[in-house]
Amino acid sequence: xxxxxxxxxxxAALFLGTGVAHAETTLLNVSYDPTRExxxxxxxxxxxxxxxxxxxxxxxxxxxxxxxxxxxxxxDGLAADVVTLALAYDIDAIxxxxxxxxxxxxxxxxxNAAPYTSTIVFLVRKGNPKNIRDWDDLVKPGVxxxxxxxxxxxxxxxxxxxxxxxxxxxxxxDAAAEAFVKKLFANVPVLDTGARGATNTFVQRRLGDxxxxxxxxxxxxxxxxxxxxxEIVVPSMSxxxxxxxxxxxxxxxxxxxxxxxxxxxxxxxTPEAQEMVAKHYYRPRDPAVAAKYAARFPQLRLITVxxxxxGWQKAQKEHFADGGIFDRIGVNR
Amino acid sequence: xRRAVVAPTTEPALVQWGLxxxxxxxxxxxxxxxxxxxxxxxxxxxxxxxxxxxxxxxALAAMRLTLITAAIAVPLNLVFGVAAxxxxxxxxxxxxxxxxxxxxxxxxxxxxxxxxxxxxxxGLQGWFGPWLAAHDIKLIFAVPGIVLATVFVxxxxxxxxxxxxxxxxxxxxxxxxxxxxxxGRQIFLLVTLPNIRWGLLYGVLLCNARAMGEFGAVSVVSxxxxxxxxxxxxxxxxxYNEYQFVAAFAVASLLAGLALVTLxxxxxxxxxxxxxxxxxxxx
Numbered sequence: 262x263x264x265x266x267x268x269x270x271x272x273a274a275l276f277l278g279t280g281v282a283h284a285e286t287t288l289l290n291v292s293y294d295p296t297r298e299x300x301x302x303x304x305x306x307x308x309x310x311x312x313x314x315x316x317x318x319x320x321x322x323x324x325x326x327x328x329x330x331x332x333x334x335x336x337d338g339l340a341a342d343v344v345t346l347a348l349a350y351d352i353d354a355i356x357x358x359x360x361x362x363x364x365x366x367x368x369x370x371x372x373n374a375a376p377y378t379s380t381i382v383f384l385v386r387k388g389n390p391k392n393i394r395d396w397d398d399l400v401k402p403g404v405x406x407x408x409x410x411x412x413x414x415x416x417x418x419x420x421x422x423x424x425x426x427x428x429x430x431x432x433x434x435d436a437a438a439e440a441f442v443k444k445l446f447a448n449v450p451v452l453d454t455g456a457r458g459a460t461n462t463f464v465q466r467r468l469g470d471x472x473x474x475x476x477x478x479x480x481x482x483x484x485x486x487x488x489x490x491x492e493i494v495v496p497s498m499s500x501x502x503x504x505x506x507x508x509x510x511x512x513x514x515x516x517x518x519x520x521x522x523x524x525x526x527x528x529x530x531t532p533e534a535q536e537m538v539a540k541h542y543y544r545p546r547d548p549a550v551a552a553k554y555a556a557r558f559p560q561l562r563l564i565t566v567x568x569x570x571x572g573w574q575k576a577q578k579e580h581f582a583d584g585g586i587f588d589r590i591g592v593n594r
Numbered sequence: 595x596r597r598a599v600v601a602p603t604t605e606p607a608l609v610q611w612g613l614x615x616x617x618x619x620x621x622x623x624x625x626x627x628x629x630x631x632x633x634x635x636x637x638x639x640x641x642x643x644x645x646x647x648x649x650x651x652x653a654l655a656a657m658r659l660t661l662i663t664a665a666i667a668v669p670l671n672l673v674f675g676v677a678a679x680x681x682x683x684x685x686x687x688x689x690x691x692x693x694x695x696x697x698x699x700x701x702x703x704x705x706x707x708x709x710x711x712x713x714x715x716x717g718l719q720g721w722f723g724p725w726l727a728a729h730d731i732k733l734i735f736a737v738p739g740i741v742l743a744t745v746f747v748x749x750x751x752x753x754x755x756x757x758x759x760x761x762x763x764x765x766x767x768x769x770x771x772x773x774x775x776x777x778g779r780q781i782f783l784l785v786t787l788p789n790i791r792w793g794l795l796y797g798v799l800l801c802n803a804r805a806m807g808e809f810g811a812v813s814v815v816s817x818x819x820x821x822x823x824x825x826x827x828x829x830x831x832x833x834y835n836e837y838q839f840v841a842a843f844a845v846a847s848l849l850a851g852l853a854l855v856t857l858x859x860x861x862x863x864x865x866x867x868x869x870x871x872x873x874x875x876x877x
Contacts, residue, residue, distance in 0.1 A: 289819060297836055324818045325832075338718030338727065339735040339817040359718060457835045485837040515730075 285318045288521055291341035293328035293415050293504065294455040295478040299541040300345070306537065307528050311521065319521060327455035328415030329354075335361070335509065342513050342522045345506040347415020347456075348566075349373070350573035352507050361511035375503035376529035377543035380563055381416075381423045383494040384463065384472040384479045391470045395496045396427040399471060400444040407469035408449055409459040411581050415504070416456035418581060420473040423500040425580075426564045430498070443590035464491065475502070476558070480542035501563040632850050635843035647844035655821040656829035657848065659737065663812075663825060664805040667744040671801050675752025676794065680786065682753075683760030684768065694757070700749045709743050709814025735817030740825065743811040748801045755797030756790055763789055791867065799860050806852055 290300055304321040311319045324331065324339070328347035335341045336359045346352055349367060356362040367374045385393050391404055399406050409417040421442060428441035450468060453459040456475055460482055463472035471494075474482070479493050506526050513519040528534050535547040539554040570576040580586045637644055647653065678697060682690060700708060714720045716733040726733060733739045767789070771781045787794075809827040816823045824832065826849050833842035 291817075322819045322822055324820065326818055334735065334817055336719060337713050337734065338716075338723055338732075340732070461835060 285320055286518065286521060287320045287322060288342040288518055288525060289322045289324065289340060290343050290345055290525075291324045291331050291335055291339060292345040293331060293347040294325055294457040295416070295460075295475050295481070296345060296504075297323065297325050297457075298481065299477075299537060299543065302537050302541070303529065303534055306533060307525055310528065311524065317521075321525070325457075327409065327413040327458075329413045330454060335359070340512050340516070341509050342516065342518050343506060343508050343526060345504065347502070347504050348418060348573060349503070349505050350418075350577045351415060352505055353573065355509070359511075361509050362507055363510050366507040367505060370506065370526060371530060372546055373503050374505040374507060376506060376526075376534070376546055377504065377538040378546065379476045379502045379504065379543050380499045380561070381419050381473060381502065382476045382479050382499065383496060384460075384474050384482060384491050385470065385494050387489055387492060389492065389494065393471050393494055396424055397431070399424070399473075400441060400448065404448055404471065405450050405469040406445060406448045406471055406473065407451070407459050407463040408473040409456055410452035410454055411587055413454040414456055414459075416475050416478070417452075417459075417473075418576075419475075419500055419502045421580065421587065422566065422570060422576060423498075423564075424473075426500060426569050427496070427498055429569075439586060439590065442586075446590060476544075477542035495559045495561055498562040498564065500569075501565045629850055632843055632846050635839060636847040638843075639840050643840050644844050644847075647838075647841035648848060650841065652821045652824070653829060653841070653845050656824050656826045656845065659740070659824065660806050660826040660849075662737065663741050663744050664802055666741050667748055667805045668798060668802050670745055671748055671752050672794075672798055674749070675756060675797060675801075676790075678753045679756035679760050679790075680782075682757055683763075684765045697750050697753050700747050701754075705747055705808065705810030706814055708746050709811035712739060712743055712746075712815050734815050735819070736823060739815040740812050740823060743815045744805050744808055747808050747811045748804045751801035751804060752794065752797035755793050755800065759790055759793040760786075792864075795860065795863060799856055802856060803853060807849065 290304070292300060300321075300323055304323065308319045308321060311317060324334075324341070326334070328351045331339075332344070332346060332351035332354050335344060335355050344352055344355065344362075352362060352366060356364055356366060370376070383393060385391070391398070393399065393404065398404065408420045411417040411421045424442050424445055425438045428438040429435060432438065432441060451462055453462055456478055460472060460474060460478055462468050464482055464486055472479070472482075483491055483493060506529060508519065508522040508526060510519075513522045529538075530546065532547055532550055535545040535550040539545045539550055539557070542557070544558055545551045545554065566573055566576055570579075578585065636647075678693065681687070682694060703711075713734055715722055716726060716739065717723050718727055723734075733742065767785050768781050771785045776784070807827060808825075809831075812825055813828060816825070816828055818824060818828065818832070820832070826845055830842050830846045830849070833839075833845060
């Protein structure tokens with residue numbers, strides 16, 4: 262009996278022990294919610310390239326969640342070598358609150374350190390039964406809107422600002438925009454913490470009439486779940502979302518991974534990675550790749566955070582910080 | 595007395611059958627059906643897809659981490675639970691009620707808060723974070739943090755099971771043993787332990803089930819690094835969110851399988867101990 266127990270314990274120890282044996286270079290990419298599929302492919306390609314160029318075996322680990330939540334985790338010590346988040350403010354927050362990223366990080370890589378862009382579109386049920394065409398259809402009574410929580414989700418902040426931008430232009434002025442956004446959020450039955458959770462609420466749990474979604478997330482939902490379930494509606498205008506990337510200086514210097522981390526981020530701008538970007542429905546920055554996939558992405562007027570809201574620092578402070586406008590309009594819910 | 599033997603119940607047959615059916619229906623809908631769904635969904639695309647899902651490196655890593663976590667948390671709480679309930683049930687001391695309340699604390703605190711406590715203590719911005727970082731010790735967003743959170747959440751299970759049992763049993767038997775000249779170790783091994791055997795086993799099983807299944811607290815301290823800091827419940831969520839339903843339910847079925855194995859082990863042990871006890875009674 263005792264020998265049998267010992268044998269079982271030995272077998273268990275062998276099983277448990279196999280994970281810790283080999284040493285190799287690792288990078289941790291802490292990213293936001295919808296990039297899971299993109300980075301799985303990018304990581305495999307870069308690891309092969311790195312192996313061919315340096316002979317080093319490189320493993321790139323991934324962590325995904327709502328952008329704000331992920332930034333918080335890095336601030337609290339999640340040892341990310343690179344962060345690839347939904348918006349610049351979340352990386353600014355890491356820089357400001359923990360000092361782990363040097364200020365001016367957004368100038369270290371081309372194009373605001375955002376190797377791909379996206380925008381916000383609508384996902385509706387097949388046949389568009391509520392006839393949702395544009396932003397003003399979202400505030401009609403009886404329309405249920407699904408969006409994640411702007412406090413935790415980067416995508417949701419883009420959703421919110423796109424709605425605000427539309428209302429300010431069509432209704433005139435910030436007061437009208439605030440009333441509009443308040444009405445919109447009164448139509449939201451549930452606020453998930455991340456974009457993927459919201460997509461699942463809409464698609465799996467069948468809650469709501471329209472999902473405000475990243476364009477890439479909307480395409481992926483249509484692709485994964487079939488065209489007979491949901492369809493994409495492109496509004497008259499939306500916002501240019503620039504999800505930026507940065508190496509976490511404190512971590513890469515401590516772990517000695519700066520060279521690999523920076524090469525990894527630069528790799529995102531190469532035509533090879535830009536093809537993957539387009540394949541996963543992000544809008545590529547590379548002009549040649551962008552031209553190749555032009556038919557895939559609808560042309561619509563896009564406002565920018567810098568142009569319409571005076572940059573992320575200002576937008577965050579006014580709208581999403583504690584006591585900001587989002588807190589104010591949420592009071593009566 | 596005699597009437598009770600002839601007619602143990604006096605309710606009409608309709609009520610008896612109605613209540614039985616209602617109970618069975620309840621068990622069927624709330625226990626059997628969900629469990630069945632998990633296995634049905636897991637095998638929806640055949641056994642090959644199932645095997646592929648459970649042999650995926652990330653799924654294997656999640657299983658490994660869940661087993662490691664339970665293998666550390668359960669013995670720790672076993673030792674602590676026995677020690678605490680021994681002290682509380684057999685002795686009187688100042689601050690006893692405070693200790694009892696402290697043991698109950700993890701039950702009354704939301705698991706998410708339990709996780710946040712550790713982030714606030716050991717996170718980079720927390721009390722001990724900078725010191726830990728300076729000494730290159732990783733607690734949060736690594737395996738030790740997950741074990742810590744699990745130990746915290748499963749803290750009360752063994753003690754809570756044993757305290758009422760030991761209080762009910764009193765300390766006469768231990769006192770008798772003491773009078774007969776037994777040492778402290780002998781009293782514990784030969785008198786106390788046999789008396790609490792069943793409660794202890796049950797507490798350990800509950801503790802183990804929770805340790806393997808804990809989601810909230812672990813989710814906060816995990817960091818969600820694929821293949822490194824995802825336990826099985828976290829892996830199920832990730833797979834589900836990636837539209838990999840077969841894989842999600844396959845891993846879920848393994849978790850359910852672990853629970854079933856635990857139950858089977860308990861039944862088996864009960865049988866064996868019942869047999870030895872009956873044999874001992876005959877001597």
